[in-house]
Amino acid sequence: MKRELFWFGAVGLSAMAVHLASVALVLVPLGLSPLVANVIAFLIAFQVSHAGHRRFTFSHHDAPASQSRWRFFAVASASFIVNELMYAALLRFTSLDYRVALFIVLVLVAALTFVSSRTWAFAPAADAASGKARQEDA
DSSP, X not given: OHHHHHHHHXXXXXXXXXXXXXXXXXXXXXXXXXXXXXXXXXXXXXXXXXXXXXXIISGGGOOOHHHHHHHXXXXXXXXXXXXXXXHHHHHHHSOOOHHHHHXXXXXXXXXXXXXXXIIIISSOXXXXXXXXXXXXXX
């Protein structure tokens, strides 16, 4: 599990760097609006994230790429939606500083994304159907 957590963080930071660089250094300078650039950058960074998690973080799970790609896209998309909803709720209904609220949301969503990826998106078909990680991975 320590190995998975290390690679989850390393791959996540790499995907974040690709996302940020895509927006700030390529897409916006080409004339796209930041919001449109953000969506395109999410799709580019998703490729880095999926490839990295498949190759490094969850390589021992042996999930077929065609299965894990779409499942991980669902996880990543759901995580983005949960992130926005939680952040909006904390900003509206608490007196937390926006930076503290964002930190809380990012930690919780990262944990949710890790568990969802490990037990479903990158799990072999039989394990994913039951929502369980393989015994030797636990």
